Amino acid sequence: MNFTNFKVSPLKWPFFYGWMILLVGALGVLMTAPGQTIGVSAFTDPLIDALRLSRDQLSLSYMGGTMISAFMLTKAGKLFDRFGAMKTALVASIGLGIALVYLSQTDKLAMLFGGSQVMTMVSVLLGFVLIRFFGQGVLTLASRTMVVKWFDAKRGLAVGVLSMVTAFGFSMAPKVFDTLIGKYGWSGAWLVIAILSGVIFPVVILLFFKNGPEAYGVLPDGFKKGDVRKVKAVRFPVHRDYNLTEARSTLSLWVFAGLTALYGLVITGLTFHIVSIFAERGLDKDIAISVFQPLAFVAVVTTLICSPLSDYIKMKYLAFAFCISGMVGMYSIAQLGSSDIYYNLLIFSFGICSGIHPLVITLFLPRFFGKLHLGAITGQAMTLVVFASALGPILFSQSLSITGSYTLAAYICGVAFFIILILGLVTKNPQLEHAQV
Numbered sequence: 001m002n003f004t005n006f007k008v009s010p011l012k013w014p015f016f017y018g019w020m021i022l023l024v025g026a027l028g029v030l031m032t033a034p035g036q037t038i039g040v041s042a043f044t045d046p047l048i049d050a051l052r053l054s055r056d057q058l059s060l061s062y063m064g065g066t067m068i069s070a071f072m073l074t075k076a077g078k079l080f081d082r083f084g085a086m087k088t089a090l091v092a093s094i095g096l097g098i099a100l101v102y103l104s105q106t107d108k109l110a111m112l113f114g115g116s117q118v119m120t121m122v123s124v125l126l127g128f129v130l131i132r133f134f135g136q137g138v139l140t141l142a143s144r145t146m147v148v149k150w151f152d153a154k155r156g157l158a159v160g161v162l163s164m165v166t167a168f169g170f171s172m173a174p175k176v177f178d179t180l181i182g183k184y185g186w187s188g189a190w191l192v193i194a195i196l197s198g199v200i201f202p203v204v205i206l207l208f209f210k211n212g213p214e215a216y217g218v219l220p221d222g223f224k225k226g227d228v229r230k231v232k233a234v235r236f237p238v239h240r241d242y243n244l245t246e247a248r249s250t251l252s253l254w255v256f257a258g259l260t261a262l263y264g265l266v267i268t269g270l271t272f273h274i275v276s277i278f279a280e281r282g283l284d285k286d287i288a289i290s291v292f293q294p295l296a297f298v299a300v301v302t303t304l305i306c307s308p309l310s311d312y313i314k315m316k317y318l319a320f321a322f323c324i325s326g327m328v329g330m331y332s333i334a335q336l337g338s339s340d341i342y343y344n345l346l347i348f349s350f351g352i353c354s355g356i357h358p359l360v361i362t363l364f365l366p367r368f369f370g371k372l373h374l375g376a377i378t379g380q381a382m383t384l385v386v387f388a389s390a391l392g393p394i395l396f397s398q399s400l401s402i403t404g405s406y407t408l409a410a411y412i413c414g415v416a417f418f419i420i421l422i423l424g425l426v427t428k429n430p431q432l433e434h435a436q437v
Contacts, residue, residue, distance in 0.1 A: 008207050009216075016222035017210065018150035022158050024208040026165040028089055028143030031201050033173040034193050035096055035135015037268040037389065038292070040128075042177035044272060046186035050107045051120050055276065056401060059393040061121045062272065065128025066390030069137055070383045074244075076138045077379020084211035085146035090202055092138035097198015099130030104190035137386055142209075144358075145378050148366050149212040152220040153235075153311065155363060160307020163358040164300045171296030174271075174289050212371075235312060239431050241370030247377045252368055255427045257381040259319055259420045260361040261388035263326065263353055266413050269392030270333070270350075277396070277406050281337030291347060298351020306356055315364045316424055318356055323421035325352040330414035334407045361385070368429050 010017035033039040040062070048058055080088045106124050113119035144162070151158040180189035213220055247253050270277065271292075278288035310318060329349035335342040361381065369377050399409035 010210055010213070010218065011216050017216075017218075018158070018213065018220070018222060020208060021150045021210060022147055022161060024204060025143045025147040026162050026169075027201070027204065028093075028146075028209075029140055029162065029166045030169040031093060031096070031197055032135040032139045032143075033170060034100055034177075034190070034197065035131040035137075035139070036170065036173075037136075037271045037392070038170050039173045039177060040131075041271045041274055042174045042181060043186050043190070045275060046181060047106075047124070050186065051110055051124060052115070053117065053120060053124075055273075056394075056397050057117065057121055058124070059272070059397040061125040062128050063390045063394045065125045065130075066132045066136075066268075067387055068125075068129045069133035070385075070387035070390065072133055073137045073141065073383045073386060074376065074379040076133075077141060077375040077377070077382070078244075080142055080145060080375030080379070081373060085142050085149075086205060086209035086211065089139055089142040089146075089209050090205045092134045092142060093202050093205060094198050095134035096131060096139060097194045097196075099127060099134055100190045100194035100197060103127035103131065104187040104194070107187065132386065136389075137382060141375070141378055141382055144362055145374055146209060146211065148362060148374065149371060150220055154221050155366070156307050156310035156359065159359055159362045160303045160310070162362075163303045163307070163355065166358070167296045167299040167303065167354060171292040174292055178289065236367050236429070236431070238366070238370040241372035242368075242377070242430065243373045244376040244380060247369045247373075248380065250368075250430050251423075252364075252427045252430055253377070253381065254384075255420065255423045256315065256319065256360060256364045256368075257384045259322060259424065260357060260381070261384045262413065262416050262420060263322070263357050264385045264389035265392040265395070266326065266330070267350070267354075267392070268389040269396035269409060269413075272393040273396050273400075273406070276400070277333070277336070280400065280405060283337060283343075291343075295347045295351045295354060298348055299354035302352045302355025303359070306359055310359050310363055315360065315367065315429070316427060318360055319424040320421065322353060322356045322360060323417045323424065325349045325356070326417035327414045327421075329353060330410045330417065333410040334414075368431060 010020075013020060044058065047053070048055060051058070053061075076088070103124070106120070106127060109123045110116075110120040113123070147158055147162055148155060177189060177193075180192055183189075184192060210216075242250075274291070275285050275288045278284070278291075306318060306321075326349070329346060332342045332346040332349060336346060365378055365381060366374055395412070396406055396409045399406050402408070
């Protein structure tokens with residue numbers, strides 16, 4: 001069976017199939033919510049109670065699981081280049097469903113181990129490895145990279161739409177998951193989500209996921225071969241496709257991937273401990289959970305402004321705005337509770353970061369390195385992002401344990417944003433070295 005052409009043919013679609021790819025790609029990213037920290041955060045406190053682990057112990061398991069999953073992502077990216085979007089996403093979605101079923105039974109495993117905290121930590125660590133690898137890692141990589149391959153000139157617009165849809169979806173995840181937990185318990189909630197991920201969504205993948213337009217005789221953005229409008233429309237042309245080894249030798253890969261990795265660390269630490277962070281400053285759970293929706297609104301407005309601009313401006317300008325907002329966000333965490341202005345500042349600054357983040361991580365890779373080896377290079381970048389995100393919960397947790405507050409972690413991250421800001425200002429697009437003068 002030729003899975004690439006399963007059921008739906010892009011050539012028979014009434015309009016450019018890339019827009020359908022954008023829709024299902026956004027759904028694919030949304031399906032990673034249970035493997036994202038914003039999804040796990042709803043289960044953090046119920047897990048601590050059910051498994052009788054401390055916050056530090058659960059954070060260590062989460063960190064270990066995330067780190068292990070990170071080291072497998074570069075290989076997963078290479079497999080994407082080999083097998084394409086549909087097969088890669090299919091395995092990831094089913095794998096995520098199986099992982100959620102496993103996690104739903106970790107309390108029973110803890111009983112089998114006689115309540116041993118070490119074995120309980122190991123068993124939940126394995127579950128975190130699986131949901132982080134299949135969810136945050138592979139399914140995200142496959143869905144986003146698939147969208148990127150269908151657009152060149154309108155890539156910023158496409159990624160902007162993708163970001164807006166997923167921002168709203170992720171902002172709703174904590175409340176949706178909290179509602180499911182309230183109705184079915186934390187174990188039952190994970191089982192419900194597992195059915196959606198492992199049984200229902202794979203059908204969507206089989207029907208609609210396609211690797212790239214060239215396989216169907218179409219160019220990105222819907223142009224036909226030989227259409228001169230394409231040359232004029234692409235403002236940042238790719239003169240040379242870099243392979244993974246060559247990309248690793250450039251400063252730009254590490255600076256821009258490092259920026260998105262730092263944001264991953266920060267947002268993971270924030271969302272994983274969101275209830276505790278607000279409680280430490282005298283703010284209740286409802287306020288903590290509700291922060292994600294106005295934050296998502298700011299993110300969407302930011303994306304609406306920045307996504308069309310990104311097709312015209314250099315990436316370093318987006319990085320500059322990203323870093324400034326990140327520094328403001330870290331200061332607002334340090335001052336949270338002392339005045340209402342810092343609550344609003346947190347929403348505003350992290351909303352801007354959330355709006356720019358997907359543009360940076362998704363756009364700089366094909367713009368700087370081309371699309372021939374995009375899966376492998378994306379896998380490398382995501383390895384750094386996921387690895388850094390593993391450090392977030394434990395950094396914030398240790399800050400609370402050692403100092404009694406989250407202020408130290410906030411200031412450390414603020415300094416890191418400043419360092420990357422300086423590096424970003426002197427970093428150039430590697431394609432400029434190959435442009436014809």
